[in-house]
Amino acid sequence: MDYRYMDKYKKLGLNIAYYRKLRGFTQSYLAQLLQIDRTHIGNIELAATGVSLDVLFRLSDALEIPVHKLFFFDD
Numbered sequence: 607m608d609y610r611y612m613d614k615y616k617k618l619g620l621n622i623a624y625y626r627k628l629r630g631f632t633q634s635y636l637a638q639l640l641q642i643d644r645t646h647i648g649n650i651e652l653a654a655t656g657v658s659l660d661v662l663f664r665l666s667d668a669l670e671i672p673v674h675k676l677f678f679f680d681d
Contacts, residue, residue: 607655607656612653614679615653615656616653617679618650618653618657618676618677619650619651619652619653620651621675621676621677621678621679622647622650622651622665622669622676623651625669625671625675625676626647626651626669629669629670631668631669633647633648633651636665636668636669639664639668640661640664640665640668642661646661662676
């Protein structure tokens with residue numbers, strides 16, 4: 607994870623958390639859908655870890671949103 611982009615990682619994490627909550631999903635439930643550990647979802651939302659494209663694509667599928675919405679940062 608390149609820390610020069612920390613602000614963007616944080617915004618991505620906030621978007622993931624927003625859409626997760628909008629769907630009424632807990633971190634545990636979303637992690638179960640994605641077949642990853644719940645702590646990984648938490649770390650992504652907190653920008654404590656990077657995220658692979660595979661996980662991003664699975665996130666967009668599980669949240670039923672286009673992947674580009676995860677990258678829309680309302681500055």
